[in-house]
Amino acid sequence: MIDMGMEQPETDKTETVNANDTASPLLHESELHSRKERILEVHSLSKMFGGVTALDDITFSVEKGIICGLIGPNGAGKTTLFNMITGIYAPDSGYILFKGKSIRKIPVHALVKAGIARTFQHVELFGSMTLLENVLVGMHVRTRSGFWGAVTRLPWVLREERKARERAEELINFTGLSDYTHRSAGDLPIGRQKMAEIARALASEPSLLLLDEPAAGLNAVETEALGLLIEKVKKKGITMMLVEHDMSLAMGISDKVIVLDRGRKLAEGTPREIQNNQDVMDAYLGEA
Numbered sequence: 334m335i336d337m338g339m340e341q342p343e344t345d346k347t348e349t350v351n352a353n354d355t356a357s358p359l360l361h362e363s364e365l366h367s368r369k370e371r372i373l374e375v376h377s378l379s380k381m382f383g384g385v386t387a388l389d390d391i392t393f394s395v396e397k398g399i400i401c402g403l404i405g406p407n408g409a410g411k412t413t414l415f416n417m418i419t420g421i422y423a424p425d426s427g428y429i430l431f432k433g434k435s436i437r438k439i440p441v442h443a444l445v446k447a448g449i450a451r452t453f454q455h456v457e458l459f460g461s462m463t464l465l466e467n468v469l470v471g472m473h474v475r476t477r478s479g480f481w482g483a484v485t486r487l488p489w490v491l492r493e494e495r496k497a498r499e500r501a502e503e504l505i506n507f508t509g510l511s512d513y514t515h516r517s518a519g520d521l522p523i524g525r526q527k528m529a530e531i532a533r534a535l536a537s538e539p540s541l542l543l544l545d546e547p548a549a550g551l552n553a554v555e556t557e558a559l560g561l562l563i564e565k566v567k568k569k570g571i572t573m574m575l576v577e578h579d580m581s582l583a584m585g586i587s588d589k590v591i592v593l594d595r596g597r598k599l600a601e602g603t604p605r606e607i608q609n610n611q612d613v614m615d616a617y618l619g620e621a
């Protein structure tokens with residue numbers, strides 16, 4: 334487990350907290366360096382729904398540029414954690430820093446603009462819109478022309494639209510979906526829809542991409558293609574968190590893995606460390 338070096342109490346001022354500003358001068362230089370490299374820090378995060386504890390005192394961090402696997406049985410709290418990192422749910426206690434700043438009170442769309450994107454456990458494309466249109470929707474946080482731009486159709490608006498379209502086509506090409514550009518998203522095979530969600534998420538130009546079970550419903554060939562795509566995204570320098578039940582995918586491409594069980598963090602380490610972790614083995618045996 335990564336020791337955060339120090340704990341920060343939750344205060345009303347957390348939205349302006351900067352991890353670098355608060356670093357103790359006594360911290361070792363290598364620790365200071367690694368703090369700077371953390372794109373995401375989750376501190377003592379807890380969340381209850383009625384009587385159900387979905388997340389219980391979760392602390393971890395994600396270093397820039399890595400793929401961080403997030404695994405655990407059904408109901409472990411994985412999607413809830415994504416919902417909190419994307420600002421959908423506020424924590425009962427604890428806090429989240431993205432690039433050193435608290436995300437508290439930042440609305441969902443502003444977090445997308447700040448660089449956090451996600452895909453959903455259940456595909457949430459606009460089924461009757463084409464793939465191209467879906468990707469353009471993902472891009473709108475990066476374009477300037479809003480309602481009035483669309484009405485006035487000034488030259489700069491048209492220029493921006495053309496550029497957005499070119500960029501969307503590039504992304505569709507990047508995800509290997511060129512053959513489907515003008516097809517209705519709802520008509521795509523499920524494997525392609527999962528890829529299309531990634532294309533749409535990439536359109537917002539994220540620095541942190543959260544993938545919630547991207548391989549669910551995919552066959553072995555599609556899963557392999559997905560793994561290759563995720564690695565291509567990593568090469569672009571985009572940090573990812575990957576919730577996945579397909580263990581060969583999760584263990585095969587994650588740099589580190591966090592294991593959740595009934596809302597608690599059971600283990601954290603490299604895939605190999607996780608496979609040999611006693612608590613993980615005990616949980617597995619307990620379930621068998």
Ligand SMILES: Nc1ncnc2c1ncn2[C@@H]1O[C@H](COP(=O)(O)OP(=O)(O)OP(=O)(O)O)[C@@H](O)[C@H]1O
Nearest residue numbers: 382385386387405406407408409410411412413414
């Ligand atoms: N909006 C909600 N209202 C009530 N309970 C919820 C809500 N969201 C999640 N929960 C509960 O919180 C717990 C964690 O759910 P969550 O969806 O985060 O699990 P998960 O690890 O993503 O599971 P799965 O692998 O099945 O997707 C579950 O007991 C779930 O029923």
Ligand SMILES: [Mg+2]
Nearest residue numbers: 411412413454
């Ligand atoms: Mg889930």
